[in-house]
Amino acid sequence: MKTPLPNPPPQGGKGEAVSPFDVGREWFKGKVAIVTGARIGIGRGIAEMLVDAGVSVVVTGRETASMEQAAARLEERGGGRALGIGMDVTSPDDVRRTVDQTLERFGRLDFLINSAGTRQFGPLHETSLAEWDDVMDVQVTGTFLCCQAAIDSLLGTGGRIINMGSIYGYLGRENGASYAASKSAVVALTKVLASELAPRVTVNAIAPGTIETERRYPADMPEEERNADRAKRAAPVPLKRVGTPEDVAWSAMFLLGPGASWITGQVMHPNGGFVMP
Amino acid sequence: MTELPRRPDGICALVTGAGSGIGRSVALRLAELGLPVAAVDIDGKGVERTATVIRSMGARVEAYRADASSEADVARVFRDAEAALGPIGILVNVAGIQSSGATVRDTSLDEWRRVLRVNLNSVFLCCRAAIPGMLGLGWGRIVSTSSVLSARGRAGTAPYATSKAGIVGLTRSLALELADRNITVNAILPSMVDTPLVRSTSTEEQIVARGRELGIGRVAEPEEIAGVVAFLISDDASYVSGHSLTISGGSYILA
Numbered sequence: 001m002k003t004p005l006p007n008p009p010p011q012g013g014k015g016e017a018v019s020p021f022d023v024g025r026e027w028f029k030g031k032v033a034i035v036t037g038a039r040i041g042i043g044r045g046i047a048e049m050l051v052d053a054g055v056s057v058v059v060t061g062r063e064t065a066s067m068e069q070a071a072a073r074l075e076e077r078g079g080g081r082a083l084g085i086g087m088d089v090t091s092p093d094d095v096r097r098t099v100d101q102t103l104e105r106f107g108r109l110d111f112l113i114n115s116a117g118t119r120q121f122g123p124l125h126e127t128s129l130a131e132w133d134d135v136m137d138v139q140v141t142g143t144f145l146c147c148q149a150a151i152d153s154l155l156g157t158g159g160r161i162i163n164m165g166s167i168y169g170y171l172g173r174e175n176g177a178s179y180a181a182s183k184s185a186v187v188a189l190t191k192v193l194a195s196e197l198a199p200r201v202t203v204n205a206i207a208p209g210t211i212e213t214e215r216r217y218p219a220d221m222p223e224e225e226r227n228a229d230r231a232k233r234a235a236p237v238p239l240k241r242v243g244t245p246e247d248v249a250w251s252a253m254f255l256l257g258p259g260a261s262w263i264t265g266q267v268m269h270p271n272g273g274f275v276m277p
Numbered sequence: 278m279t280e281l282p283r284r285p286d287g288i289c290a291l292v293t294g295a296g297s298g299i300g301r302s303v304a305l306r307l308a309e310l311g312l313p314v315a316a317v318d319i320d321g322k323g324v325e326r327t328a329t330v331i332r333s334m335g336a337r338v339e340a341y342r343a344d345a346s347s348e349a350d351v352a353r354v355f356r357d358a359e360a361a362l363g364p365i366g367i368l369v370n371v372a373g374i375q376s377s378g379a380t381v382r383d384t385s386l387d388e389w390r391r392v393l394r395v396n397l398n399s400v401f402l403c404c405r406a407a408i409p410g411m412l413g414l415g416w417g418r419i420v421s422t423s424s425v426l427s428a429r430g431r432a433g434t435a436p437y438a439t440s441k442a443g444i445v446g447l448t449r450s451l452a453l454e455l456a457d458r459n460i461t462v463n464a465i466l467p468s469m470v471d472t473p474l475v476r477s478t479s480t481e482e483q484i485v486a487r488g489r490e491l492g493i494g495r496v497a498e499p500e501e502i503a504g505v506v507a508f509l510i511s512d513d514a515s516y517v518s519g520h521s522l523t524i525s526g527g528s529y530i531l532a
Contacts, residue, residue, distance in 0.1 A: 129401075177454070181443040184447075191428070196433070
């Protein structure tokens with residue numbers, strides 16, 4: 001017997017009245033996700049929204065203790081369960097162990113969101129090979145390793161992968177060649193994976209614009225300074241504000257949701273209209 | 278009226294991957310244009326053959342056997358080439374390898390790292406080595422060889438496609454960093470080119486079949502890539518920077 005494709009057309013249409021919100025609620029309930037780089041920022045925002053939708057989430061970051069705290073905070077929200085794991089995305093053993101622990105704890109894997117990232121800024125001719133390699137390792141090789149480790153489980157469930165690109169992968173970034181190169185590279189990897197894992201798994205990328213995160217605005221940053229920076233960054237954005245992790249998380253929810261079953265190898269651009277590729 | 282920047286006299290061009298294929302054609306073309314050429318390749322015999330042809334044309338050339346992804350080799354070659362041929366005003370990054378054709382699931386971490394290092398780190402290292410000299414000249418041209426595969430999402434090309442897409446992001450960023458210094462930085466994205474590298478992994482039938490998929494009906498000859506490079510390094514291209522130029526025989530490839 002032929003296995004049915006895991007990405008059927010969305011419900012509704014054909015004269016039936018079905019609330020898309022009901023469809024979404026059923027779709028997410030009981031599914032299991034891994035979100036890397038989920039301690040703060042975009043990864044955390046996605047993890048929170050997934051938990052709120054009833055998805056059980058494994059959140060990873062470099063430090064075990066802070067990820068256990070992050071998981072505890074997620075569990076307090078109700079909804080899906082959470083497990084925090086300290087993991088280095090550049091370590092094949094760490095990555096493999098995280099997938100194994102996910103399967104042990106939750107029994108399946110439906111979504112992989114590769115949100116772990118790092119950055120280094122400076123003119124290219126003053127960038128050391130070690131700095132360059134570090135950005136490539138975390139962003140590009142890290143995404144490769146996490147996808148590779150999750151492929152078999154995702155093929156089994158008919159899952160979804162989301163990788164994190166950036167507006168700078170499209171525009172380039174002065175004094176950020178390593179970052180822009182890594183983000184362009186991640187998009188290419190996304191497209192190749194989308195071809196390889198079709199028709200069972202969809203693979204897409206999100207290329208956010210400027211996002212307000214704890215990294216950009218640490219808690220001890222004076223309010224005045226924060227507002228000035230926000231205003232400066234918002235000025236060239238058509239929608240006149242910087243983005244939030246939730247702006248990106250909603251894009252992720254769409255790509256992971258029932259309405260995106262015919263979307264693969266694509267890039268979503270939550271960026272306030274800053275670039276329209 | 279603004280005086281347009283002109284290529285300074287006495288500069289030379291450095292070409293990586295000059296031992297065969299696209300790099301060899303680029304080296305020959307630049308020599309024809311009267312530029313002294315530093316021809317670099319990890320294949321010492323190949324790069325000597327290129328140099329022999331260039332010498333027979335009566336042009337100046339130095340051949341260097343070097344690994345463009347080795348920090349030490351790159352430093353040595355730039356130092357020696359500058360001493361022998363003059364300031365390096367033109368850098369053409371061609372050196373690269375293909376990946377095995379394995380899917381992501383079956384790609385070893387060793388292969389992944391090797392392809393990224395050879396194809397992408399080499400461009401980073403050579404650009405980095407070239408910039409101070411170009412800033413000194415107040416003029417420069419960098420052209421790096423990406424690929425349509427960086428944008429196509431073909432199964433079985435992950436390490437190669439990823440490395441070639443990285444070149445595009447690097448190019449766009451570096452173009453912005455150097456835009457007001459008369460240094461342009463561009464990438465070329467050829468589809469399949471008939472080179473020894475391609476012939477080492479594809480049969481004649483496969484090459485013909487791939488060519489038929491393209492609007493033009495055939496794969497490119499290396500000379501057709503060298504001609505585009507000749508434009509991008511010319512003064513005619515002084516306002517073209519950060520660009521990804523697709524060379525694909527008429528087939529539309531989103532880049």
